[in-house]
Amino acid sequence: ADSGDDDVELPTIRHQPEGLEQLLAQTKFTKTELQSLYRGFKNECPSGLVDEETFILIYSRFFPQGDASSYAHFLFDAFDADRNGALCFQDFAVGLSVLLRGTEQQKLKWTFDLYDVNKDGYITKEVTLGDTGGLAGWEHPDRDLPAPCVPQDMLEIMKSIYAMMGRCTEPALGASAPAQHVELFFQKMDRNGDGVVTFEEFLATCQE
Amino acid sequence: MAAGVAAWLPFARAAAIGWMPVANCPMPLAPTEKNKRQDELIILNVSGRRFQTWRTTLERYPDTLLGSTEKEFFFNEDTKEYFFDRDPEVFRCILNFYRTGKLHYPRYECISAYDEELAFYGILPEIIGDCCYEEYKDRKRENAERLMDDNDSENNQEGSMPSLSFRQTMWRAFENPHTSTLALVFYYVTGFFIAVSVITNVVETVPCGTVPGNKELPCGERYAVAFFCLDTACVMIFTVEYLLRLFAAPSRYRFIRSVMSIIDVVAIMPYYIGLVMTNNEDVSGAFVTLRVFRVFRIFKFSRHSQGLRILGYTLKSCASELGFLLFSLTMAIIIFATVMFYAEKGSSASKFTSIPASFWYTIVTMTTLGYGDMVPKTIAGKIFGSICSLSGVLVIALPVPVIVSNFSRIYHQNQRADKRRAQKKARLARIRVAKTGSSNAYLHSKRNGLLNEALELTGSTEEEQHMTKGASLIESQHHHLLHCLEKTTGLSYLVDDPLLSVRTSTIKNHEFIDEQLFEQNCMESSMQNYPSSRSPSLSSHHGLTTSCCSRRNKKSTHLPNSSVPATRLRSMQELSTIHIQCSEPSLTTSRSSLNMKSDDGLRPNCKAAQITTAIISIPTPPALTPEGESRPAPGSPGHATNIPSATTPNIVKVSAL
Numbered sequence: 089a090d091s092g093d094d095d096v097e098l099p100t101i102r103h104q105p106e107g108l109e110q111l112l113a114q115t116k117f118t119k120t121e122l123q124s125l126y127r128g129f130k131n132e133c134p135s136g137l138v139d140e141e142t143f144i145l146i147y148s149r150f151f152p153q154g155d156a157s158s159y160a161h162f163l164f165d166a167f168d169a170d171r172n173g174a175l176c177f178q179d180f181a182v183g184l185s186v187l188l189r190g191t192e193q194q195k196l197k198w199t200f201d202l203y204d205v206n207k208d209g210y211i212t213k214e215v216t217l218g219d220t221g222g223l224a225g226w227e228h229p230d231r232d233l234p235a236p237c238v239p240q241d242m243l244e245i246m247k248s249i250y251a252m253m254g255r256c257t258e259p260a261l262g263a264s265a266p267a268q269h270v271e272l273f274f275q276k277m278d279r280n281g282d283g284v285v286t287f288e289e290f291l292a293t294c295q296e
Numbered sequence: 297m298a299a300g301v302a303a304w305l306p307f308a309r310a311a312a313i314g315w316m317p318v319a320n321c322p323m324p325l326a327p328t329e330k331n332k333r334q335d336e337l338i339i340l341n342v343s344g345r346r347f348q349t350w351r352t353t354l355e356r357y358p359d360t361l362l363g364s365t366e367k368e369f370f371f372n373e374d375t376k377e378y379f380f381d382r383d384p385e386v387f388r389c390i391l392n393f394y395r396t397g398k399l400h401y402p403r404y405e406c407i408s409a410y411d412e413e414l415a416f417y418g419i420l421p422e423i424i425g426d427c428c429y430e431e432y433k434d435r436k437r438e439n440a441e442r443l444m445d446d447n448d449s450e451n452n453q454e455g456s457m458p459s460l461s462f463r464q465t466m467w468r469a470f471e472n473p474h475t476s477t478l479a480l481v482f483y484y485v486t487g488f489f490i491a492v493s494v495i496t497n498v499v500e501t502v503p504c505g506t507v508p509g510n511k512e513l514p515c516g517e518r519y520a521v522a523f524f525c526l527d528t529a530c531v532m533i534f535t536v537e538y539l540l541r542l543f544a545a546p547s548r549y550r551f552i553r554s555v556m557s558i559i560d561v562v563a564i565m566p567y568y569i570g571l572v573m574t575n576n577e578d579v580s581g582a583f584v585t586l587r588v589f590r591v592f593r594i595f596k597f598s599r600h601s602q603g604l605r606i607l608g609y610t611l612k613s614c615a616s617e618l619g620f621l622l623f624s625l626t627m628a629i630i631i632f633a634t635v636m637f638y639a640e641k642g643s644s645a646s647k648f649t650s651i652p653a654s655f656w657y658t659i660v661t662m663t664t665l666g667y668g669d670m671v672p673k674t675i676a677g678k679i680f681g682s683i684c685s686l687s688g689v690l691v692i693a694l695p696v697p698v699i700v701s702n703f704s705r706i707y708h709q710n711q712r713a714d715k716r717r718a719q720k721k722a723r724l725a726r727i728r729v730a731k732t733g734s735s736n737a738y739l740h741s742k743r744n745g746l747l748n749e750a751l752e753l754t755g756s757t758e759e760e761q762h763m764t765k766g767a768s769l770i771e772s773q774h775h776h777l778l779h780c781l782e783k784t785t786g787l788s789y790l791v792d793d794p795l796l797s798v799r800t801s802t803i804k805n806h807e808f809i810d811e812q813l814f815e816q817n818c819m820e821s822s823m824q825n826y827p828s829s830r831s832p833s834l835s836s837h838h839g840l841t842t843s844c845c846s847r848r849n850k851k852s853t854h855l856p857n858s859s860v861p862a863t864r865l866r867s868m869q870e871l872s873t874i875h876i877q878c879s880e881p882s883l884t885t886s887r888s889s890l891n892m893k894s895d896d897g898l899r900p901n902c903k904a905a906q907i908t909t910a911i912i913s914i915p916t917p918p919a920l921t922p923e924g925e926s927r928p929a930p931g932s933p934g935h936a937t938n939i940p941s942a943t944t945p946n947i948v949k950v951s952a953l
Contacts, residue, residue: 124335124352131395132304150308163311180307187310195313202314249315273317294317 103136105177114178115185122181129177138175140164154254162248166202193291200290205241210284211277212241242270242285339377340391345384346377353394360418362394386413393419401428407435445713446720466544483600486537490596493530496523497590531567534560534593555608556599563593606710610703617702621695625662628691632658632684639677646673657681662688741775 105111111122133142140161147160167175167183186198203211246266277285277293316323338354340347340362357363372379380387386405390413393399401410401424414421424432460468469479500516500523516523538560545551566586598604611618633654640648647670648654657670661684672681 120335124350127350128304146304147308150305163314166314184307184310187313188306196317199314199317203317290317 103174103176105136105181111178111181115181116189117181117185125181125184126177129180136176138180140173143175151252151254153256154252156252158244158248159252162202162205162245165205165207166198192295196291196294197287200287203241203245205244210241210286211290212284242273243267246270246273340387341372341375341377341379342382342384342387343380345387347387347391349391349394356394356397357419362390362417364418366418382416383409383413386410390414390417390419393423398425399423399428400425401432403431407432407439411436441709442716445716463544464546466540467546470541470544482537486533487597487600489530489533490593490600492526493534493593494591496526496530497593527567530593531564534564534596538564556596559592559595559598562589563596566590602710606707607703610699610706613706614699614702617695617698621692624691624694628662628687629655629658632662632680632687635680636672636677636684639680640672640674643673643677648672648677658684661685663692664688737771738775738778741772742779 105126108119108122111117112119115122117125130136132138132146138146143164144157144160147163148156150156164175167179169179169182183198186194190198200211201207206212243266246269250266250269274283274285277289279289279292335350335352337348338351340349354362354367361367367378370378370380385402386409389400389402399419399421411421421432468475469482473479473483501514503512504515504518505513538557541557541560542548542551551557566589569586598608633651636657637648637651637654640646640654648657654670657672659665660667660670661681664685666685672678
């Protein structure tokens with residue numbers, strides 16, 4: 089960790105969450121639950137903010153064998169609703185509220201947002217030639233893709249998930265496993281076969 | 297997992313929802329949280345100081361005392377809090393560990409006290425945070441050294457070690473001259489001869505007087521014979537000493553490899569080599585060189601001087617600093633020598649003929665000696681020469697403080713060790729007094745107890761109360777324990793104080809007689825009488841004015857552990873009754889009754905009958921008491937009840953204690 093930056097940033101920035109009542113209104117937690125959540129959060133991050141590096145560090149401790157940094161990065165983006173580069177307690181609590189207490193639709197929306205890496209409303213799977221071998225028949229050169237270098241939402245996510253497993257897996261991980269998994273996913277989800285998955289398609293498939 | 301991570305775990309699990317839509321296989325069921333309690337505050341009362349924390353804080357580390365169900369043992373129902381009778385200061389650190397995940401070691405705390413507390417709460421010291429780990433390890437090491445020191449000095453000073461072989465005594469005499477006068481004499485004699493040898497080496501070379509021929513001779517050649525005799529004598533003493541040490545050493549191989557032994561060998565070798573070699577011209581040069589090694593005899597003094605040993609040890613421990621010093625000096629010397637050589641190359645008749653020749657100038661200058669036999673003449677040479685002397689001061693000054701501080705540390709350690717040894721004598725004396733005090737107390741209580749018995753039987757109750765001193769509960773229980781042990785083994789405690797043991801044996805009550813002597817008698821008799829369990833060899837024991845239970849004792853020595861509870865119970869009861877009989881002069885009757893009731897020799901402690909202060913009064917069921925003598929039996933219980941022991945028939949179990 090580049091402690092130089094941390095020394096400059098975190099001690100000067102301190103964040104206090106909004107009042108308990110406001111959080112109660114925004115989330116579905118009870119007062120005691122919020123209290124104990126905050127206690128744990130504040131214990132870990134006395135300054136009240138979690139920056140991405142710390143977040144990745146914390147999350148990686150749960151997956152010692154693999155590399156959880158990329159998935160943690162996506163998670164961070166998903167939680168950081170107001171896009172300010174740091175998670176405050178409110179983000180944390182709201183996100184958790186959705187995940188633990190939300191309706192199924194809310195949870196799926198959250199998951200969809202997680203997958204939608206570039207936040208454009210579609211889960212794309214861009215295929216560039218020579219990149220993901222073995223996906224013949226799925227080439228869509230320039231359908232809905234705004235630019236050739238749009239990040240491949242699903243592939244990235246999948247690769248990051250597989251990365252968390254690490255190298256010592258049974259059966260051994262092939263390089264094309266994520267891509268194959270992506271293909272399966274799209275086969276299931278992409279109803280109209282246009283190469284992207286919209287939220288409605290996603291919702292429909294998952295609720296079946 | 298660390299505390300902090302545990303706090304994020306629910307979050308990570310929630311985030312796992314993100315995997316669900318892409319999962320190939322169905323997800324496993326989540327573990328149910330049994331009796332998920334609402335988080336509650338628990339109160340930890342440590343010696344009166346109340347700490348409060350959330351239950352989940354403590355449960356972060358489930359393999360410690362506070363985090364597991366082990367703390368339930370300390371739960372106090374009345375006050376609804378957990379009470380620990382421990383040090384509250386250290387508990388502060390321990391609780392902080394649960395809160396922050398980092399264990400700190402406070403510097404003001406004693407290391408062994410801290411370790412004990414950690415062990416009590418089930419926390420491994422390895423998790424001490426980096427900030428305090430260094431300090432902790434240092435203190436722990438010092439403590440370990442101190443313990444080792446104590447053990448060593450204990451071993452060294454155990455004068456009464458029995459059955460040391462001759463070899464071992466000799467080795468101990470060599471290592472520690474204070475063990476016996478002979479060792480001391482040996483120590484001083486060798487020291488003297490080392491001094492003599494070194495002085496002769498020195499004086500040998502002094503010129504003393506001239507010989508006709510105008511040649512000044514050194515003393516060595518003038519009085520060659522005398523010096524040779526002196527040398528021979530010294531070498532013989534050293535050789536004998538070396539051989540003796542070699543013989544006495546517990547591990548000869550290790551001794552040969554040790555530094556002192558090598559010095560010994562090097563000190564005496566030149567003489568023998570000189571004997572062997574002829575006066576050949578070729579080898580005489582080498583022979584002369586060998587004589588130089590004789591000066592190593594001076595190192596033998598290190599056995600006699602602790603300061604020398606410390607110095608040697610310091611140098612050894614500062615080896616890396618010394619090495620660094622040497623290396624940096626060498627670098628500087630080479631650099632400056634080269635520079636000076638080239639600077640002085642131009643000047644005529646310069647002494648700096650080559651770079652190696654310049655080494656001498658550089659060394660002399662850097663160590664600020666400045667002999668002046670080589671001086672630069674050119675301006676450039678003078679400039680570089682001054683830079684050289686300035687840098688020399690710096691380079692040498694750097695590693696020296698490290699070496700000095702090391703020496704100081706080791707020296708102080710040694711001083712402390714010596715101080716401890718001196719104090720230890722006083723401490724041991726005090727400890728011994730305390731020990732004899734407690735065993736005196738035990739014998740006193742035995743005596744008092746028995747006197748109580750006697751008094752009670754004679755019917756005087758007032759004196760009985762007078763005699764029962766208010767022995768504390770713990771003391772009385774302790775004495776009971778010691779007594780049970782005595783009975784089990786058939787031996788008895790004797791105090792060092794001869795006066796005391798004599799006193800106990802003169803007590804009228806014959807049970808108290810010197811039980812060891814008694815036991816010896818029993819052993820002898822038992823040898824003869826064992827096969828016949830009930831044969832009345834009473835007559836042989838009649839002469840013994842000792843305890844009535846001699847017969848029983850016979851058997852007990854052979855079958856110490858074979859007591860079956862039932863028979864034991866019965867015998868205990870018998871014994872309590874027998875006791876009453878014993879105190880009456882009619883020995884014969886008791887013995888016979890004894891015989892009639894005797895079981896198959898499974899009689900553990902007949903001596904138990906002698907003391908019933910502790911052994912309780914079992915409300916003896918009439919069926920078992922012989923000849924109606926049970927009546928007096930409750931009498932003794934009446935007395936014994938002032939000692940709070942279990943009065944149930946389950947007395948046989950030692951748990952009655």
